[in-house]
Amino acid sequence: MSKKSNTSKRYTDEYKKDAVDLVRSSGRTVADVARELGVSTEGLRGWVKQAKIDRGEGPVGALTTAEREELQRLRKQDREQQQTIEILKKGLAFFAKEMK
Structure with a gap:
C-alpha cells in the first residue's frame, strides 16, 4: 500500500509560465497539458486563471x-x-x- 505525500510540489515561476504558454499556444485542454507535464489539472488551471488576471483579462477586483x-x-x-x-x-x- 503506497502513501501519498502531504507536501505539494513547488514549481518555479518560469516553469508555470511555460506551462501556461503551452496551454495557450497548443489549443489543447488544460487536462491534456497537465497530464503531459505530470502536474495537477487544478494546479495548472489555477496558473492559467492567474495568468489571465495578470494580463488584465480577469474579473473586476481580482488581484494580480x-x-x-x-x-x-x-x-x-x-x-x-x-x-x-x-x-x-x-x-x-x-x-x-x-x-x-
Whole structure:
C-alpha cells in the first residue's frame, strides 16, 4: 500500500509560465497539458486563471500576482508590528509597576 505525500510540489515561476504558454499556444485542454507535464489539472488551471488576471483579462477586483505578493508582505509586516506593540506595552507596564 503506497502513501501519498502531504507536501505539494513547488514549481518555479518560469516553469508555470511555460506551462501556461503551452496551454495557450497548443489549443489543447488544460487536462491534456497537465497530464503531459505530470502536474495537477487544478494546479495548472489555477496558473492559467492567474495568468489571465495578470494580463488584465480577469474579473473586476481580482488581484494580480504582484498585488497578492504585496498584500502578503503588508499582512506579515502588520503582524510583526502588532507583536512589537504588545511587547512594548508589556515592558511599559512592567517598568511602570517598578517605578511605584
